Amino acid sequence: MTSELKSSTLVDRAAQLIELARAAGADAADAVVVRSRSQSVSVRLGKVENTEASESDDFSLRVFVGRRVASVSANPGFDLKVLAERAVAMARVSPEDPFACLADEERLAKSYPDLALFDPTTVETARLREMALEAEAAALGVAGVTNSGGAGASAGFGGLVLVTSHGFEGSYTASRFGCSASVIAGEGTKMERDYDYDSRLYFGELDDPAEIGRRAGERAVRRLNPRQVETGQGVTVVFDPRVARGFVGHIAGAINGASVARKTSFLRDRMGERVLKAGLNVIDDPLVVRGSSSRPFDGEGVTGERLAMIEDGVLKHWFLSTSTARELGLATNGRGVRSGTMVSPSSTNLSLEPGEVSPEELIRSVGNGFYVTELIGQGVDMITGEYSRGASGFWIENGALTFPVSEVTIASNLKDMFMRVTPASDIDRKYGVASPTLAIEGMTLAGK
Structure with missing residues (x-):
């Protein structure tokens, strides 16, 4: 499906946007296309409650005029020239941002690895329905379970295209499959609820739906x-x-460069100091093959590397995108994430060892x-x-x-x-x- 991103001319359209933005007066620009396809089925008490399917191609253009920046978004079918001219016009009347910029050209990925993030397996809606029903049936079969909160199964993928005015062009696609169940144990005022789920990049690695349901039921009964x-x-x-x-997510939030720049992290003055118990390591690695949060390059075209964010309890790095890094007087470490028209730093495959x-x-x-x-x-x-x-x-x-x-x-x-x-x-x-x-x-x- 990665090839579908290119064959569908998304890369070409993104490159056209860049050219038109430069022609309209932008000093620099980048264009992003996020493609997503998903389908899901939810059931409750043996009946289908909801079936959903969605498709979207979202285009975002970010332009720089001097130190002024503006971003616009659109769906397929828009006029490329109008969008580019609108973005440049917005940038010209925007306040200056001394830190907003593209990643330095020397930091751009010249090549990037295939991390095997895409499973082309097609899962039909009927199979998703069977999985959801199987998970719920197994949960309801646990002694002590009295009701269902519902079960569901899903399949889909997301793809990213990035083109910049200073030479980067790349795309990748990641698939995602999931199954979950939620049930209630007990009666009246003594009811307890619990759940279980699994989510994988590859369909064949997903836990058996009956096992997911059984775990959900056992968890609920144990709480009675x-x-x-x-x-x-x-x-x-x-x-x-x-x-x-x-808890590890709290560690990630505390060492996020954006929070440090805003002075909203309690670790903002602790770089180089011991912040975790001696001997503990927190690792972030965007290049894990088949990793749940892996990416061959970040939202700015920079390939990150495996980092010991905290080593032997000592804080070594912040999560950094280019603009956040510049605000802190540092260099990006390839943790920039596109969120709509914004780029902000975030973790990838993060682990407390x-x-x-x-x-x-x-x-x-x-x-x-x-x-x-x-x-x-x-x-x-x-x-x-x-x-x-x-x-x-x-x-x-x-x-x-x-x-x-x-x-x-x-x-x-x-x-x-x-x-x-x-x-x-x-x-x-x-x-x-x-x-x-x-x-x-x-x-x-x-x-x-």
């Missing part, structure tokens, strides 16, 4: 008859990998504590690092998971949490953010 534990200080909280990925002990050994070492399987609310202040979120999971007693827990709050400060985290060995790298089970000492638990 929860208790509210006593309030305590200095509690060791263990994050299930599904929750731990969100695993430790040496198994999750079972880690839980045993805790003795008594709290194992979190779900977090509620958005109580995280990235300016100060203050952290307070509703949580549910299981109480750890004598090194083993015992009864389910709900309606409690865990709190601390991310600065302290980063320095007290211990990873297990069970990392799963199939998603764009990967983390093993994590134990964090010294948290406050607010219960009854």
Whole structure:
């Protein structure tokens, strides 16, 4: 399907836009085309609730006139000349932006690797329906499950074309397949809900729908008859990998160059200092073959490289696009992402690297504590690092998971949490953010 991006003249149309923008008076420009195709089916209680299919080709043109910049977007069928002239006219009356620019020419990818991101497998709507029904049936077959929140399956791909006025031209396509199930266990006021899902680039690697449904049902049943534990200080909280990925996301947010430039990160003055527990490493790698968030080049035509963002606990890099890097007096590291007409830095395949002990050994070492399987609310202040979120999971007693827990709050400060985290060995790298089970000492638990 990558070839379809080129054969459909999207690259040629993007290049025409650049030429017309230069003819209209732009000093520099870049054009992006994002192509997406998707279909999905959702079911509930054995019946199809919704079937969707979508197709789009979105064009974006960004032009520079001196230090002034403007961007416009359009769908297929627009007049190229009118769009280019409108963008240049907008730029001429825009305020100056001293940092907005194209990536330096010497940083542009002269060639880029094939990361095997596209699976050409065609999955018909009927097959998606079967997958969703299979997942739901397996979930409802778990003893204790009483209702369905629905199940779904999806397939699609997204493609990116980028052309710049200073010599870059490239395109790539990534496929995506998914399946999920959500169910309810229990009756009346004692109902509990949980879910499970899987998402892959390659259809053949997707977990069996029945297995996804079974896991969803078992998760929901395990949560029945929860208790509210006593309030305590200095509690060791263990994050299930599904929750731990969100914790790694907080690390990513704190080391995002855009947040540093805006002074909205609590780590903004900590470059070169220890910000994580000694021995811990956070890796970002855009060039993983078949990686969930891999990309052969970024939204500006720069190929990134594998970076130890945090090495042995010491902060080494920010995520940087060209404009953000210039604002900070640095150089881009190929983490620019197109979002509509904007370019901003972001992570790619990000991982908090695993430790040496198994999750079972880690839980045993805790003795008594709290194992979190779900977090509620958005109580995280990235300016100060203050952290307070509703949580549910299981109480750890004598090194083993015992009864389910709900309606409690865990709190601390991310600065302290980063320095007290211990990873297990069970990392799963199939998603764009990967983390093993994590134990964090010294948290406050607010219960009854």
